[in-house]
Amino acid sequence: MKRVLVIGGGLAGLSAAVYLSKNKFRVTLLEASPKVGGRVYSFIDEKTNTEIDNGQHILMGCYTDTLNFLRVIDAYKYLKIQKNLEVNYLSHEGISFKLKATQFPFPFNLLYALFSFKRLDVNEKFSLIKLFLKINFIESENLYGLNVIEWLKKEKQSDNSIKIFWEIISIGALNTSTEKASAKIFCDILKEIFWKDNTSFSIIVPALPLSKVFCEPSIESIKRNGGEVRLSEKVIGVEIEDMKIKKVITDKNIYEDFDFVISAVPYFASEKFIDKKFLDKQPEFHYSSILNIHLWIKQNFLSEDFYAFIDSELHWLFNKKTHWNIVISNADKFMQMSKDEIINFILTELKKFIPVSDDILSYKIIKEKRATFIPDNSILNNRPSTETKIKNIFIAGDWVDTKLPATIESAVRSGRLAAEKIVNQM
Ligand SMILES: Cc1cc2nc3c(=O)[nH]c(=O)nc-3n(C[C@H](O)[C@H](O)[C@H](O)COP(=O)(O)OP(=O)(O)OC[C@H]3O[C@@H](n4cnc5c(N)ncnc54)[C@H](O)[C@@H]3O)c2cc1C
The missing domain is CATH 3.50.50.60 (FAD/NAD(P)-binding domain)
Known part of the structure; x- marks a missing residue:
């Protein structure tokens, strides 16, 4: 052997x-x-005696190798897999709204979701759908040299649709700003997520x-x-x-x-x-950080599994039932901040979206300084x-x-x- x-x-x-x-x-x-x-990895938080993750990880239906690996180690059963794409958004006005795919056949289920996305006007929806349909035919090699923001502007995406739609995907997937991220790698992952098949865009979260x-x-x-x-x-x-x-x-x-x-x-x-x-x-390689904040509040009034923040330095809130896990990607500026500074910032920012009191039960801040390398144009080849x-x-x-x-x-x-x-x- x-x-x-x-x-x-x-x-x-x-x-x-x-x-x-x-x-x-x-x-x-x-x-x-x-x-x-x-x-x-996860570990026991001693103050609350809860097993918490070093950082929330999400998978997608297009993660074919990972899903196979989890099947082989008999852990696929520990995943929570969305049947249809559904993302809940929180906005400053305290309103939450959804991006939700329908039961229609692919890709009409996605097109319908984009068309009914509330925060875009008709022109913005048409430009978004036009780019969405075009993505599968783009030779991404031709995007070398462009960053994500330059590409999106070239494709006539409005500031609003960049902010509330594209940026959330780009920063979440590439963990860097749209000014640094390479348009080529972004286009490639959009193809993988949205154009591979009808399951590739499902969001998957570990259930344990x-x-x-x-x-x-x-x-x-x-x-x-x-x-x-x-x-x-x-x-x-x-x-x-x-x-x-x-x-x-x-x-x-x-x-x-x-x-x-x-x-x-x-x-x-x-x-x-x-x-x-x-x-x-x-x-x-240059690296970019991710900040995770676990927050135990007195009453958990949120019902969905996770939410995306619109127009905020907070990016995601994952509802763990016992507590919330808030994620900030591209988080270098927070790495030098003290725990007090971070928690004050988090609570102030959260209050713009949902009613939370300063009187929280406990919190845990986890800084991952070299969370991921920055996928800019200099590294691609x-x-x-x-x-x-x-x-x-x-x-x-x-x-x-x-x-x-x-x-x-x-x-x-x-x-x-x-x-x-x-x-x-x-
Ligand atoms: C907070 C956070 C959130 C993330 N969120 C997501 C997400 O939502 N979705 C997603 O797909 N990805 C996410 N990622 C990225 C993902 O976690 C990483 O890309 C992936 O885990 C990297 O795995 P790796 O095996 O390449 O490296 P690592 O996980 O870094 O493993 C390397 C291992 O090598 C060991 N090692 C180092 N030196 C030695 C040595 N000399 N001898 C022996 N052992 C050594 C280390 O201790 C370590 O265990 C996230 C990352 C972080 C930090």
Whole structure:
């Protein structure tokens, strides 16, 4: 039985390890921290004794690799999948309204939803629908050099429709401003979301805390198939001879008895043990933050599962029943702020939308500084591929060239692709 060392237990590493152990490889997964999941995990908040996520994660129907992965680890059942697209919006006037697809056949269900979207005038609706219909036929290669806002203006989208429709999708999916995000990658994901099939635009939320959906079932699957997961073991170096990796050195062991290695750590971490010169491209990634605020209020009067904010620095509110999870993407400016400053800002902003009192029961602020890399035009053609110049090492991670932005889907796909390279050599 061939042995594979997988370095890093985020979703890229877990995906590779699950795939390989299912395919009769002997897998050892080495994870530096005391838990797997990387940027996707949950933990017990001691003050409230609630298991909360490090940050709300949403999936979409077009996440084919992720949904397959969850089926394989028997965790698909822990998802809450919308049957028809439905997004509830909160606006300053305290009014909530919906974008809701109908039962009509695809794409008329979506067109109807756009046409009945209340906050746009007739001209804006026609321009939006015109672009929506055109997206599937756009050669996105021709958008190189443009950012999202330039492209939307070129396509005659009004400031209002950019603000209340396009920006919410763009910032949510790309976690950066419309001035920085590449129009090409935005157009590509719009095609994936809206034009793949009738299920690709469903919004999917985990029905359980993240570790129960992604982490625990992955570990069980790897172990069931004869693999092992070694936590709190950090890779600190590798030894390469004749363009083959011979040794993997951790803070606890030296490994020599393996056939292949998959490195599934973030780019900035991989640089510490794999020289950039072994990758086919040497990009310079810049990162963007996400802020999550868990808020326990005395009375939860919201009924929907989640809401999008219109015209606010707050982006989403997820209703966890016991508490709310508020998400701010592209959140660099909040990273230096104190807890008091953040909570005051959140409450002041929330009051513009819904009646909340300052008298909250508890709160927890989670800052993820390097949540995702920024998908700007400089990075698009510069992402390294799975194969390296070293014969027996492959790379995975949301930053590898999957053509997708930094998402769960990119991470899971990159892991599967790296694992397939190994399986195909046998
Ligand atoms: C708050 C937040 C919200 C997000 N929301 C969404 C969302 O709604 N939808 C979506 O699709 N995506 C979302 N994302 C993005 C998504 O979480 C990531 O793209 C994905 O999890 C990245 O997985 P990865 O395996 O590539 O990297 P990581 O999760 O970073 O995993 C890398 C792992 O490698 C380990 N490691 C590092 N160095 C070493 C070493 N030397 N030795 C051993 N192990 C090492 C790390 O400890 C870590 O566990 C969000 C991210 C954040 C932070």
